[in-house]
Amino acid sequence: MTSIDYHQLKMGNHGLPSWDGLVAPTIEIGMQKEHWNGKLLKRVVADSLNLPSELRNLTYEKYPDDEIITNRLSWALSKGASAGIFARPRRGMYQVTELGKELFYKYGYDLNAKIIQSQPQYIAHQVEIKKRKEEKGSSAEFTFDNSAPESEDEIHVNSEITLVVKEITKQIENYNSQIADDLLNRIREAEPQFFEHLVVDLLVKMGYQGVNGNAIVTPRSHDGGIDGVINQDPLGTSTVYLQAKRYQANNIVQRPSIEQFYGALNRLHADRGVFITTSSFSQQAIQTAKSFSIVLIDGLKLTNLMLKYRVGVEAKHQFNLFSIDEDYFDYDEL
Structure with missing residues (x-):
């Protein structure tokens, strides 16, 4: 197995290599086989870095099940795929592209975020993301009951509903934008x-x-x-x-x-x-x-x-947002 001194790589916080510092080692290991299962590739790369056990197994304080080095390797693969350095021939599988090999032979472990993010495919991908956000922002519409409220309490309740709906809508749109982006990559x-x-x-x-x-x-x-x-x-x-x-x-x-x-x-x-x-x-x-x-x-x-x-996707969750049925509590009509 290839042995890599992690001190040679661009470092991030926690005393571990940054995501862009991990792209070159991932290419180097990735070139040893035509295709790799993503989980296996991350494990092999992490094991090749000769990290002390406390760094190899270091996790986030808020997410004790997530190894930091594995998380950064996920970013290395994701960002690298956006730049055309890695291809995903099928779900969960990765391979090093000709561009990836060319960049590794040219820059070696000096390959960094600036170089990765200057690749035409990465730039075009960022333009797509920006356009998608702009389209979502310009098309966001919220429709509520515009009838005149009968009391200050009703004004307060409608205001709270509006805020909740806006926040939920924003979160759902952000999540679905990520799904749409991943969907486009899968199709390509x-x-x-x-x-x-x-x-x-x-x-x-x-x-x-x-x-x-x-x-x-x-x-x-x-x-x-x-x-x-x-x-x-x-x-x-x-x-x-x-x-x-x-x-x-x-x-x-x-x-x-x-x-x-x-x-x-x-x-x-x-x-x-x-x-x-x-x-x-x-x-x-x-x-x-x-x-x-x-x-x-x-x-x-x-x-x-x-x-x-709903082509190639499925709805995972549905939520109900409730309000008080004022007619039900109208005792004068009982």
Whole structure:
């Protein structure tokens, strides 16, 4: 097993390496096998650092079951995956990418957060997160009973309800944004065929199939630029054609891709096309799609729709917020 002197690494608090100081050792160990189970990889890396037992087993005061070194290795893998240093070919599995190997050979243990966060994929990922937060912030709406309150007590109660609902809504939106972000990463790491099936499933859930229609994923050898077809009626007189591009965040869809999709639609004499990507579209691509009447769905909108129509996700909890039924306590009517 590789032996690493943890003193060579960038240090954080608690006398342990920082998360970015752990990225290079994780790459070094990760290159020893093609694929790693994430839990095993973190354990092997932690064991390779020759940490004193008190540091190897050190936990957070508030979370005595969480080893600090394991937590930081989780951040190293997560941040590294966002930068394209690690890939997740399937759930719970990691592999070092060509970019990861290139950065390790170039910087060794000097690889740090500044270098990691300057990678194009990481920057694009942060832009996505910012856009998602901005969209959530601008779309947040709270609806309450606007009838005039009858007493100061009722004003106080309604004010408390408003505050509670706002806080709960904020927490739920933050959590769901993290789920949507993870969902997008999972899709990007899946096989292209999986993504094609996913977009067909999504449009079916959205109701585009109709009552008696059908939906198919086009065989890859004969797709002609069309990845999916949704017939909205039994005779296929109303048909939606799909194009699905599974790209990383920094691989923006450009105008030629839209033009090629339009050419495929034109050969079929089709007038309904939906282009879905896990990344985003350039301004020229957006303008071209408008002129061709092609609907565009980028990665942010895709995951928002998946949450809304529950494709690839499931609702874990539901909460009831109660208020007093004033009519029940209206003794004058008894």
